[in-house]
Amino acid sequence: MDNVQALFDVQSAHRWTMAQSTTSERKAMLLALKKEIISRREEIKAAMYADFKKPYAESELTEIHTSIDEINFAVKKLSKWMKPKKVKTPIALFGSKSFIQYEAKGVVLILAPWNYPFSLLINPLVAAIAAGNCVIARPSEKTPHTAKILESVIGNVFSDKIAKVVIGEIDLAEKLLELPFDHIFFTGSTQVGKVVMAAAAKHLTPVTLELGGKSPVIIDRDVNLEDCAEKLFWGKFMNGGQTCVAPDYLFIPEELKADFIELFKKQIEKRFGETSSERLKTEDFARMVDVKAYDRLANKIKDEKKLLEDGPQSDERFIPPTLLTDVTLNSPVMEDEIFGPILPLLTYKKLETVIDYIRAHPKPLALYVFSKNKKMIKNVLKSTTSGGAAINHVVLHLANPNLPFGGVGHSGMGSYHGEFGFKTFSHERAVLNQGRFTLTSLYFPPYTTALSKFAFRVLRWLE
Incomplete structure (x- = not known):
């Protein structure tokens, strides 16, 4: 001390x-x-x-x-x-x-x-x-x-x-x-x-x-799905997923699930390698910061169905790029912020159920919407709250110095x-500089003078 x-x-x-x-x-x-x-x-x-x-x-x-x-x-x-x-x-x-x-x-x-x-x-x-x-x-x-x-x-x-x-x-x-x-x-x-x-x-x-917090992603039906997969891949796996504004979980219409999974798989294989050994050797993917972080995530995903069955490597503190394809809202990965290269995929039929879920949980640091539908985007933004938001991309809002970066509620202040x-x-110090001429003395006692009464009538008039 x-x-x-x-x-x-x-x-x-x-x-x-x-x-x-x-x-x-x-x-x-x-x-x-x-x-x-x-x-x-x-x-x-x-x-x-x-x-x-x-x-x-x-x-x-x-x-x-x-x-x-x-x-x-x-x-x-x-x-x-x-x-x-x-x-x-x-x-x-x-x-x-x-x-x-x-x-x-x-x-x-x-x-x-x-x-x-x-x-x-x-x-x-x-x-x-x-x-x-x-x-x-x-x-x-x-x-x-x-x-x-x-x-x-x-x-x-x-x-x-x-x-x-x-x-x-x-x-x-x-x-x-x-x-x-x-x-x-x-x-x-x-x-x-x-x-x-x-x-x-x-x-x-x-x-x-x-x-931080669990920053959600909502994919609409009216989207370029390949573009979504590419941008989500980048934002999720950058820094080994250890990013406070990383996409934490994804809501996608049921009918788009299979196509998205295939596109996401292609991104992983294209960027990090087609085999688990190639992905382990890549120099373009960060490791978990310590054993504690590794163990926490390895335990969360051990029983989940994964897009690619790469095994975590404890000696490398390596959690592979992971898309969880059959997650429920009660799965362990949905309990708190993931902070690692794991993306749970959930499906929806009606947008209202997604909005209800987001509003029922602590306010996230970021929220991401992929859609070509301006009405849908406006609806999501006015129906939810988050520290920041990005439309048809992820993470990039923090790179604009003209925008404030920060959280709300559990995601910060x-x-x-x-x-x-x-x-x-x-x-921000408030300063008032009084000049030689002033009307404020008219409001000093005694309040019964003609000038004082006039001054108060002026105040009422200004109302």
């Missing part, structure tokens, strides 16, 4: 200096971070491969590229974000000017997950620095190689008094949560999110919780990316 307390004290002492940093100073920090990431991209990819055999191409696309994109967008827009925002002032306050001033919250804590261990620490850090905060960030203990590279990258760019990565087991996270941070940003499971929120409540610390991240780590 002494080490993190000392670090917290150092950053607390520096927070006002950081909060008063200029636009150009913050941009310079972010560009230095970008330069460091680019210069060490091969080390970064190697670290994630060492942790769970994350394919180099996926690390490039979903970790390095997304981080650089977030930096580029913040650098481009930061001057506009930091500028005080003028707002209108009502007639009753004539003579005044009003504006919103964006202020850094102070010292913030980022608790990053293991599934996207680089980008899901860097991206909120970019937003926090852009907003003028000091940052303590803890990477997951489950990805130690990536944690070490993050510690080095951040250490080479920032002084400890501005941003510092701290590495440790769960007890370190618990010690950090005892400190009175000005904001906590957590990405992880709903269960741990509740623990984080309870700890934050002791200090009335605001939190952003980026959680708060959002970030782009300006939404800047605002998450900022306090």
Whole structure:
């Protein structure tokens, strides 16, 4: 506790200096971070491969590229974000000017997950620095190689008094949560999110919780089924299925089931190999992050009917790309978020039954609809809720920095990316500047004067 307390004290002492940093100073920090990431991209990819055999191409696309994109967008827009925002002032306050001033919250804590261990620490850090905060960030203990590279990258760019990565087991996270941070940003499971929120409540610390949940997919009858199979294959098996917005389960009309299964099989064989041994040897498919994650999924699917009867490989922590073809709503895989390369397929006759099922369960982080029917799409969107949604694709909504990314209910609270991240780590301070001439003195006592009575008549007139 002494080490993190000392670090917290150092950053607390520096927070006002950081909060008063200029636009150009913050941009310079972010560009230095970008330069460091680019210069060490091969080390970064190697670290994630060492942790769970994350394919180099996926690390490039979903970790390095997304981080650089977030930096580029913040650098481009930061001057506009930091500028005080003028707002209108009502007639009753004539003579005044009003504006919103964006202020850094102070010292913030980022608790990053293991599934996207680089980008899901860097991206909120970019937003926090852009907003003028000091940052303590803890990477997951489950990805130690990536944690070490993050510690080095951040250490080479920032002084400890501005941003510092701290590495440790769960007890370190618990010690950090005892400190009175000005904001906590957590990405992880709903269960741990509740623990984080309870700890934050002791200090009335605001939190952003980026959680997960079972994100449903609805395929309509009016679709290009081959296109659906290809996109679902990509979104489901990227990162070995260990993606918070991955399609978790699929509803498809009964009459399309057989055709979809055949198309999905072709995708697996085309992308990962036609035999189980080829699929095991592919370098384009990540492994489960640890034995615990492997065992949990292997047990869930051991009695289920699978499209391909590839056997899980415990020594490789390898769960093969799996489509479950005869799942019921009571199957073990429907109990909680799968977080792995397993897609349960369920059928429906009427769309209403699907909507009823989704509404009866915790609000998901994402919802996906495949259809050419605009009326059907509109019906699903207005009849359900989710953190985000995508139409005729999956996952891609989080790649647009102009959209907020975050959950709702059990899938989280708060959002970030782009300006939404800047605002998450900022306090919107309301400022009213009274000029020389004002009408407000007419509302001061005594209220029996002619001018005062006139002023109150004006207020009523304005109603």
